[in-house]
Amino acid sequence: MRRSDPEGTIFQIQRWSVNDGDGIRSTVFFKGCPLRCQWCANPESWRHEVEILFFADRCTGCGRCAAVCSTGASRIADGQVCFEREQCSACGACTSVCPAGAKNAMGKAVSVADVLKTIKRDAVFYRESGGGVTFSGGEPFAQPSFLRQLVSACHENGIATAVETSGFFDLAAVQDILEMIDCVFVDIKHMDEAQHKMLTGVGNRTILANIAALSQWHPRVIVRVPLIRGINDSEENFRTLCAFLKAETRVSGVELLPYHDYGQAKYEAVGAGFHTFSAPDDETIARFQQLLESQGIPVLDFK
Ligand code: SF4
Ligand code: SF4
Structure with missing residues (x-):
């Protein structure tokens, strides 16, 4: 560019x-x-701004997003995967490891x-x-x-x-x-x-x-x-x-x-x-x- x-x-x-x-x-x-x-x-x-869309109905609960999330926006709580939108920096790390297409980066x-x-x-x-x-x-x-x-x-x-x-x-x-x-x-x-x-x-x-x-x-x-x-x-x-x-x-x-x-x-x-x-x-x-x-x-x- x-x-x-x-x-x-x-x-x-x-x-x-x-x-x-x-x-x-x-x-x-x-x-x-x-x-x-x-x-x-x-x-x-x-x-x-670029943002992360989370389709909860597609999520299998595998936890891979929580393992790569550095901000704590994706985390495991009480055995469940949670997404705290306010803490998300939209880095996109979770979207590349999610096997179910539940996390999508929107915008570029x-x-x-x-x-x-x-x-x-x-x-x-x-x-x-x-x-x-x-x-x-x-x-x-x-x-x-x-x-x-x-x-x-x-x-x-x-x-x-x-x-x-x-x-x-x-x-x-x-x-x-x-x-x-x-x-x-x-x-x-x-x-x-x-x-x-x-x-x-x-x-x-x-x-x-x-x-x-x-x-x-x-x-x-x-x-x-x-x-x-x-x-x-x-x-x-x-x-x-x-x-x-x-x-x-x-x-x-x-x-x-x-x-x-x-x-x-x-x-x-x-x-x-x-x-x-x-x-x-x-x-x-x-x-x-x-x-x-x-x-x-x-x-x-x-x-
Ligand atoms: S986009 Fe980055 S900060 Fe946001 S939930 Fe995914 S890994 Fe965490
Ligand atoms: S990586 Fe995808 S399918 Fe696995 S817990 Fe996170 S959002 Fe759900």
Whole structure:
């Protein structure tokens, strides 16, 4: 790595992705997010730092982790293996001796050159399919220097780019990055400020203001709405959403994302509590689609 090559923290590069934009894509997952959405499918993306995920249901109790742990975070107590997350330095020693895959290191520091080397392997498929690279997370704009260099490198190599963002960023500080990105997917999780804050940890004012301003000049801004039963699937929330999109934005369309609980096992593994949610029924989803379309707002589907 060159000294000037910025380093960032990611937790995955998913090749052959088809749900994160047009065509065949590589999705780069940034680690670290300022939000804590209660239904998040990627709780391992929340902390910026590298961390150890512990899947207790896979643990056989062999004790090998305790034998190599120098901090006492993995230890045997009363014949049981314990993991004290607060004492863990994320050195990774236990992950390399665990025979059951119960300990996993999540996240790694990488350079722009490292990431570029991986994503360039599929450049021909991006070109053939109209795909490219999607920056996701976590929140990509929480690592602006790293993102800026990555997007710029893709640009120089003729690779199309998209970003999946919470919209919670300082627009003036990252405008130059957004100008280079071909497609912006941005979430609206709830139209009510207090509800948004309670459910995600931050209010929605900055996010809505950013969507309104960004969509005036960016050619492709797509709003994503996670649909969660009893949380944001009320008629009132959707009518407020439609009114906002119509009056204050020029977005290209909306994608509705019904809730799923695929991330459940990871909550315990990162030491976080899991909230139980469910998706609205098909009838409700169809009603919201019709409502959006009746307002002239295209409903898109990248699944
Ligand atoms: S990552 Fe290192 S400090 Fe943490 S539990 Fe494993 S061996 Fe111990
Ligand atoms: S090494 Fe893995 S399987 Fe063995 S006790 Fe530790 S976490 Fe469990």
